Amino acid sequence: xxxxxxxxxxxxxxxxxxxxxxxxxxxxxxxxxxxxxxxxxxxxxxxxxxxxxxxxxxxxxxxxxxxxxxxxxxxxxxxxxxxxxxxxxxxxxxxxxxxxxxxxxxxx
Amino acid sequence: xxxxxxxxxxxxxxxxxxxxxxxxxxxxxxxxxxxxxxxxxxxxxxxxxxxxxxxxxxxxxxxxxxxxxxxxxxxxxxxxxxxxxxxxxxxxxxxxxxxxxxxxxxxxxxxxxx
Numbered sequence: 001x002x003x004x005x006x007x008x009x010x011x012x013x014x015x016x017x018x019x020x021x022x023x024x025x026x027x028x029x030x031x032x033x034x035x036x037x038x039x040x041x042x043x044x045x046x047x048x049x050x051x052x053x054x055x056x057x058x059x060x061x062x063x064x065x066x067x068x069x070x071x072x073x074x075x076x077x078x079x080x081x082x083x084x085x086x087x088x089x090x091x092x093x094x095x096x097x098x099x100x101x102x103x104x105x106x107x108x
Numbered sequence: 109x110x111x112x113x114x115x116x117x118x119x120x121x122x123x124x125x126x127x128x129x130x131x132x133x134x135x136x137x138x139x140x141x142x143x144x145x146x147x148x149x150x151x152x153x154x155x156x157x158x159x160x161x162x163x164x165x166x167x168x169x170x171x172x173x174x175x176x177x178x179x180x181x182x183x184x185x186x187x188x189x190x191x192x193x194x195x196x197x198x199x200x201x202x203x204x205x206x207x208x209x210x211x212x213x214x215x216x217x218x219x220x221x222x
Contacts, residue, residue, distance in 0.1 A: 033208060042198060042215050043151065048208035085149055091209045095141070095164050098151040 004099035006088055011105040012078055020073045020102045022088030030091035032064050032071045037101070038084045046073070046086075078106055111135050112214035114199050120220045121189055128185045129217045131199030139163075140182040141211065142174060143198040151198070157182050158204070186219075194221045 004024045012018035022032065031050040035043040049055055049064035049071060061074040075082055085101040112133045121127055133140060141164075142154040156164035160176040171187045182199060199214040 031208060033210070035211075037149075042213035043211070044213070045208075045210045048210070050207060087151060095153050095156055096209060096211055097153070101149045101151070103149075 004088055006099045006102045009103045013107050014078055016078050017076050020086050022071050024069050024090050026090050033089045034062050034073045035087045036084050080106055112201055112212050114214040114217050118218050122222055125189050126187045129197055130183045131214055132181050133201040135201055137201035137203045138179055139202050141200040142184050145196045189221045191221050
């Protein structure tokens with residue numbers, strides 16, 4: 001089977017940096033993705049890591065360590081609009097398995 | 109142009125009724141999915157279709173029956189609705205040609221069963 005663990009909630013201050021961790025247990029692992037979902041909205045794709053290392057896209061970066069079955073999403077220069085839920089997801093065969101999501105609260 | 113669209117956006121109905129949700133994508137993707145997101149925000153895959161063929165059924169009760177008339181459409185019919193079916197249902201699509209299997213989600217259908 002497969003499971004992903006991520007914190008249920010994280011709080012940070014506007015302008016700061018926050019890291020959301022994700023650990024996974026899965027067979028047939030293809031890669032680790034991150035999705036953002038605002039309240040009332042649909043999940044939207046943020047990043048994907050197939051190989052170990054850091055992938056950077058603007059203020060967001062994602063990291064993967066396959067040997068540790070671990071990854072994280074790093075958000076820099078936090079803005080109020082970054083308040084949302086963030087899901088890590090693993091690709092396997094023809095589907096994506098999502099973690100339970102981390103609710104990011106941003107304080108002014 | 110909307111990439112993945114669903115109708116209706118909201119659906120309120122009584123227990124025991126039968127209802128359908130429609131989904132269409134104009135991205136030319138060959139794979140479509142249905143996800144259920146419960147009140148705790150847990151996003152769980154229900155079905156996956158590739159070129160109109162069912163490839164994943166995640167032990168969903170057979171009251172749920174997906175139908176794919178062509179690869180751009182994947183509709184979800186639910187019979188004998190139960191209180192526990194209340195959730196947001198997301199349709200999504202992806203292309204097998206991409207390594208990351210990026211899921212493009214529709215806006216969701218909020219189903220409330222009374």
